[in-house]
Amino acid sequence: MPRPEHVLTLSCPNRPGIVAAVATTIFEQGGNIREAQQYDDVESRRFFARITLDHPENALDVPALRTGLEAVAERFSMQWTLRDRAQKRKVVVLVSKFDHCLADILYRWRLGELPMELVGVISNHPRETYQHLDFADVPFHHLPVTKSTKMEQEAEVWRVIRESGAELVILARYMQVLSDGLAAKLAGRCINIHHSFLPGFKGARPYHQAHARGVKLIGATAHFVTADLDEGPIIEQDVERISHNDTPDDLVRQGRDIERRVLSRALLWQLEDRILLNGARTVVFRD
Structure with a gap:
């Protein structure tokens, strides 16, 4: 043993x-x-x-x-x-409509690749959105949000995180901007994923914008969440080379693949205590 x-x-x-x-x-x-x-x-x-x-x-x-x-x-x-090392960290995952990162995390967690205790999934969409995913005994929390209810919804998000005992929060394509207050509460223990086009292609349909500009590389970035939107300390990045033959749908498909593997790497490294904050940067001790 x-x-x-x-x-x-x-x-x-x-x-x-x-x-x-x-x-x-x-x-x-x-x-x-x-x-x-x-x-x-x-x-x-x-x-x-x-x-x-x-x-x-x-x-x-x-x-x-x-x-x-x-x-x-x-x-x-x-x-x-x-x-x-035998003490597994408790993790809560936040997700919106796009579920590819969530599906990948669930899969790797069940295989034992992610040594953690998944204590909750929070979404602003109902559970029926994820009928093809097996949450088993993981608590699912549907917390819808609108502009007028954002503060009340975030209070509920924080309540779930606090009551679950979560040490780490993962934004697995959670398409809501956290308020400065919630971002501050989660400082150093909340990881987000976004496409690496930012700030070049902001707003809706970034991969379509990239296709229209004829980009040759697409990628994704995992980073810690701060009050400055998508500007927290970077943990991991990856890219794929594309060509003029690739359609916007091809970019979306390849982008999903990059996003989920980058987020899973960042999550694993955090679970294994491999990430140390260094001001606005990180030190990542890989294998």
Whole structure:
């Protein structure tokens, strides 16, 4: 049987001795470092690291390790987290009419590719919109919205998120702009997906606009949600090359494929504690 693992993430102003102090603290509790990734950002002068660790005899004293890490964190002005990898994060997904990203998340979750506890799906469309999808025991919340009811609807969205205990919120093509207030409440734990044409092709039918301009590349971007629309720290992007032979429908089809794989990658990396915020950017420790 594999030994239980913990994931330690940290960021702090860069200075000599950080790695030595952290490694010594882990060693003093009998911990064994299984994997270590680090990054020194010369522009922000900040240091980032992700460490996976276990104990050779499954006897890691987690409270003692936390106490030791707290002392190191105080010494280096460090932000840090320590999480048991077996502890799955609770996730809520928001979706509108287009369900390709939701379908992909459900599929990967059932296969075990996304180690999470799916605690709710929220949509501004009724459940009948997704008759072909099997939600099993996942709670579904239909919360319709209009311009005049936006604040009341967002209050209900926030209530569901709060009562479900969700640690992470995914906007899987949720076609409603979050208010500044809700975006602030979800800071650092809400991921959105959009086509990478922004801000070049805003508004309705972006793929048709792109076709009319003869673009040669289409893509998608996953990013953290902020009050600035579609301008949060970028997590992942991908593109596909297209040609003059591709119709607007071809672009839409290819765009759906890009959107769902980019969003699923971003979700997986967040679930595995691979994403650290670095101001308006991110540090992503991939495999």
